Amino acid sequence: MVEIAPAGPIDEDMRPGEKAVALPERFDAGLYFIGRIHTPWTERGACPRRGDPEEGPLCTLEIDPRWAEALTGVADCPRLQVLYWMNRARRDLVLQSPRHDGDTRGTFALRSPVRPNPVASSVVRLVGVDGLRVQVRGLDCLDGTPLIDLKAQHG
Numbered sequence: 001m002v003e004i005a006p007a008g009p010i011d012e013d014m015r016p017g018e019k020a021v022a023l024p025e026r027f028d029a030g031l032y033f034i035g036r037i038h039t040p041w042t043e044r045g046a047c048p049r050r051g052d053p054e055e056g057p058l059c060t061l062e063i064d065p066r067w068a069e070a071l072t073g074v075a076d077c078p079r080l081q082v083l084y085w086m087n088r089a090r091r092d093l094v095l096q097s098p099r100h101d102g103d104t105r106g107t108f109a110l111r112s113p114v115r116p117n118p119v120a121s122s123v124v125r126l127v128g129v130d131g132l133r134v135q136v137r138g139l140d141c142l143d144g145t146p147l148i149d150l151k152a153q154h155g
Contacts (some may be wrong), residue, residue, distance in 0.1 A: 001089055002124075008116070014093070015096075015097040015099070015102070016079040016097060016102075016104075017095060017097040017102075017104030018093055018095050018096055018097050018104070019093065019094050019095040020090075020092040020093050020094070021093075021094050022092070023116075024090055024093060027042070028120050030123075031085075031130050031148060033049065033064070033085065033146040033147060033148065034063060034064055034067045034070075034144075034147050034148065034149060034150075035061055035062045035063040035064050035067070035132075035147040036061075036062050036144055036145065036146060036147060037059060037060070037061060037062075037082075037084055037139065037141055037143070037144070037145040037146075037147050038059060038061075038144070039056040039059045039090070039139055039140070039141060039142065039143045040057050040059075040141055040143070041064065041143060042143050043142070043143050044088070044113075044142065044144060047140050047141065047142060048140045049138075049140065050111070050140055051122050051124065051138040051139045051140040052137070052138060053079070053123065053124050053125040053136075053137050053138030054125065054137065054138075055137075056109075056137045056138050056139065057137070058127060058135055058137060059124075059135070059136055059137065059138075059139045060133050060134065060135050060136075061082065061133070061134040061135075061136060061147055061150070062132060062133055062147075063132040063133070063134065063147070064132075065132060068131075068132060070150075071119055071129060071132070071134070073152075074126070074129055074134065074152070075126070075128070075129040077126055077152040077153065077154075078125065078126055078153075079123055079124065079125055079126065079152075079153035080123070080124050080126055080134075080136065080150050080151065080152060080153060081121060081122070081123050081124075081150070081151040081152075082121070082122050082123075082124050082136065082139065082147070082149075082150060083119060083120070083121050083147075083148040083149040083150075083151070084119075084120050084121075084122075084141055084145050084146060084147050084148055085118060085119060085120075085145065085146040085147075085148055086113035086118035086120050086141065086145065087118070087145065087146055088107065088142060089112075089113040089114050089115070089120060090150055091116055091117070092113065093107055093114050093115075094106065094107055095107070096112055098112065098116060113141075119148065120140075120141060122138055122139050122140060123138065123153055124136035124137060124138035124139060125137045125138055131144070134150070
């Protein structure tokens with residue numbers, strides 16, 4: 001089991017109106033990364049605010065070999081829900097002022113990756129499966145982002 005360390009010190013630059021809190025001393029749970037995500041984006045500012053499953057760039061989910069059999073049947077799923085860990089996001093902000101509008105809102109009222117548990121979810125279009133590599137369109141995360149889970153989207 002991997003324990004995930006908090007990202008981003010409290011004293012990082014904050015936008016006007018933002019507020020940070022002290023993080024808890026310990027974690028309540030751990031998780032297993034099932035692989036890594038490869039995208040064209042290496043800096044947060046370059047990531048789209050929301051992925052485009054039809055026109056977005058091709059991205060690759062690289063699955064850890066121990067989970068190979070869990071991919072059985074995935075090639076038959078036109079859409080997948082991808083859960084991933086925004087490992088480079090800070091975790092201490094309770095109020096945020098998004099760059100695109102500057103209005104201050106609570107973290108739970110935003111889709112921002114900055115949150116107590118930076119779990120992200122995107123519904124993507126499956127392009128293909130080649131061994132342990134799952135190609136999709138519709139992600140909005142940085143290259144190398146840890147992959148938490150995949151779920152088929154039916155209907």
